[in-house]
Amino acid sequence: MRLRTHYWLLAISIVLPVAVFCSIALDMLLTAQRATAMRHIEESARSAALEIDAEIRRAQSVLRVLANSHSLASGDLRRFHQEASAANAGHGGWIILYERSGQQLVNTRLPFGGPLPVRPDPGVVAQQIDTGNGLVSGVKWGLDLKRTFVTVELPVVTAAGDRRVIAQAFTPSYFAQSFKGRTIPPSWMGRVIDGSGVLIAQGGGVDGVSGIRMPADQLARLHSAAAGTLRHEADSGTALVAYFVHSALSDWTVMVSAPEEEINAAVVQGMSVAIAGFVLALGMALLLGVYTGRRLVRFVSSASKAARTLGGPKPVSGLRHSNIGEMEALNDAIRDADMRLRAEMETRANVELERNELLVRERAAREHAERQNAAKDEFLALLGHELRNPLAAIVSAVAVLDHSGQAGMPAQAADAARGVLRRQSAHLRSLVDDLLEVNRALMGKLALNRRELDLADTTRGCLETLQTGGRLDNHSLELRAAPAPVFADATRLAQVIDNILDNALKYSPAGTAIEVQVAQQDGMAELTVRDQGLGIAPELLPHVFNAFVQGEQTLQRAQGGLGIGLTLVRRLVEMHGGTISIASPGRGRGTSVAVRLPLRPGNGSEPESRPPTN
Incomplete structure (x- = not known):
């Protein structure tokens, strides 16, 4: 066999392992990059959904506080209008108070005292009052507003026993703020969609208006699972890959989309680097066969080991320096991928820590509410016990007075009964005075x-x-x-x-x-x-x-x-x-x-x- 043939075989034996190892490392890197990009989209969608749910909970908390308003219980709607305006849950929103017929009693968007419209769907109000279940509406069109809006509604029973529905209304732009300030590229797009497929708000790098209906095939995909990925096209025809997740408190869906071309850009770039390195390896194989072959084998071995440690607790180390630019670029890519993976893992750990903190707060709030409820039950039992004894004595004294004129009843028995009435009435009055005194003190009166x-x-x-x-x-x-x-x-x-x-x-x-x-x-x-x-x-x-x-x-x-x-x-x-x-x-x-x-x-x-x- 000729020496040139050996050189060619040597070149092939060098280039082939390099190509194999580079392909493996590149595939791992590109897979990690694609998974990282998809996780970024998923985390952005879930984070926005959590923020929207937090806004809905905050609105419900405001409505519960207003339901216990003294002015609402006493029927002072003017003062309730002032309190509701001050307690409004969000900028650009307003609060509405409905009665069972759908007639608006208070609307903080309008000055108090003016005529208020009747809700076009009064049956929804009656159903909430009958079932005691509130709702988070889809997109509505306000005839007098000339724009769309959504509402968070809650049936309440006032201290006076009146059944009402209190609603917090929002313009769609309020929920578009959930995508502002997030670490998503300008080319990405976030959407909030109601249960019927109507766009509530759109934000991120692309602004949009509400009221647009999603295509039927996309809507069917959104309703097919609690969360998942979706491929669709933008209005400009750009192919998008999206992740959607449903709100836990409503039938809304939060979806974050990114151009598919942007996701695949790293793949194309990686392939270009690999091909260039492969061609360069073929050109240098005849001149640097043995020497370069040995160095390439060691280099690829260190790169493979480093790739297996991507995302570890410590930064990637042990990568061999190479005078070949493509190989050193692979080192940089591995380091960059390692840094991104560790940053992503740290972000996920922080999110998990925040979730655990929220769970701890929720548990503490629930335990506090249970203690408050137990204190209430104990107080009612205590009050019943304190009232029972004087009332029993009063009833007995009244019975004595009823029979005081009958034969055989001593005259002094009536005087003793009146004394009992005076003492026990004074005791009851003392109990009521104590309750009123504490109430006035706690209310600052x-x-x-x-x-x-x-x-x-x-x-x-x-x-x-x-x-x-x-x-x-x-x-x-x-x-x-x-x-x-x-x-x-x-x-x-x-x-x-x-x-x-x-x-x-x-x-x-x-x-x-x-x-x-x-x-x-x-x-x-x-x-x-x-x-x-x-x-x-x-x-x-x-x-x-x-x-x-x-x-x-x-x-x-x-x-x-x-x-x-x-x-x-x-x-x-x-x-x-x-x-x-x-x-x-x-x-x-x-x-x-x-x-x-x-x-x-x-x-x-x-x-x-x-x-x-x-």
């Missing part, structure tokens, strides 16, 4: 009549009242009071002190001591009440200021009450610019309550000590 007071004198007055009423007979009291001038409402301040002292007496066994101290500390007037009573469990301590919170009660409910006193106390202290704190080592180890109020400029004095009283 309490007004303070402040004047110059001495916290020590006010505390002494409250203790003297308890002493006169015999409340301190079973307890020993130690009072240490130094002058502590404050600027406060005398009635409300006495109410705060009475409530704290009443709790100390109520939850302290007979014969225990109660310490009361008034002092000046760090520029504040401080009232401290310590008892040796039942104490507070650690799990209950963070919630003692919440309305209707009480510790465990026996069936007889010896302590009684609705659990709203400390809620009112904290609100009154905060209205005076002060703070209140409660500390307890645990059950059966007593409680310490500290109230701090801003100190009016004045001179303090030594604490005044009084011997314990029984």
Whole structure:
């Protein structure tokens, strides 16, 4: 065999492995690039769908808040119009209130008091009221608007018992903003399509108008699966590849499209590089057969190993430098692909982290709602228990009065029955007054009549009242009071002190001591009440200021009450610019309550000590 033949065989043996390995590496690279591009399209579509669902949830939350509006319950539609205008969920949107007949009662797009139209599909309103299910509409045409719009609607029952439907209306351009600011090329296009195939909004690099209907074949593909890919043509005839996903809260579909030519551009470029390298390898094979062959084999081997580590936790390493431009371009392509893959994996990890955070927030919100519901049920049971006892006594007293004129009924029985009626009626009135007082405090309807007071004198007055009423007979009291001038409402301040002292007496066994101290500390007037009573469990301590919170009660409910006193106390202290704190080592180890109020400029004095009283 001739030497030239050996050279040709050597050239072929060099070029053929290089071509094979380059093809494998190129195929892996191009496959990764195509998959990356498709994932980018998919992530863009899913992210836009999540944002649109978030906007729908936000609109529903606004509608639920408006449903609980006091002005809506009282029928003050003018004020409700103002509240709805302020609470509007989105720029360019408006809120509409419908009655069952479809008649608009409020429309924030129009000034209040003007004539309002009747909805053309009143049956939809009645169906929502009957089923209690809201809806997210498709594209509608507003005759008076002269443009399309969509609505998020919610049936509600007001506090007055009226059944209404509240709707948040949006112009389609509002949802086109979901594609703005996203990292998608200008040549891509995002669309939002309703369930009937009508275009709601279009954004991205190509702006469009709503109201256009999708072709029947594309609509059938969109309805065939929850998500997937779709190939179609733009109005200009450009072939597009798209990914679509359905909204979780509506029958809308979000679709992101990219030119297929752009997706395949990397494939064509890669093929050109491979062909050029192959031709160059054939031209140099005769001159650099053995030398170049060995180097090419080592180079392709390192490239293959690097390709298998694409997207790993560390950047690709071990690529051999080559003086051949095409081979070095392959190195750069592998590094670029590795960087993109790791960036994509990092992006997906961040998205997964955000999703987990959203799940945690949703779980926390659900647990909070369950706790609120349990507190409501507990309060209703507690209120029923508190009302049952005085009502039973009142019914018995009325029965005694009904038989007071009959023979054998003692005359003093009627007087005793009237006494029962007076006491129990006063008890009922006290319960209702407590509820109204807390409600006014929480709604900010309490007004303070402040004047110059001495916290020590006010505390002494409250203790003297308890002493006169015999409340301190079973307890020993130690009072240490130094002058502590404050600027406060005398009635409300006495109410705060009475409530704290009443709790100390109520939850302290007979014969225990109660310490009361008034002092000046760090520029504040401080009232401290310590008892040796039942104490507070650690799990209950963070919630003692919440309305209707009480510790465990026996069936007889010896302590009684609705659990709203400390809620009112904290609100009154905060209205005076002060703070209140409660500390307890645990059950059966007593409680310490500290109230701090801003100190009016004045001179303090030594604490005044009084011997314990029984």
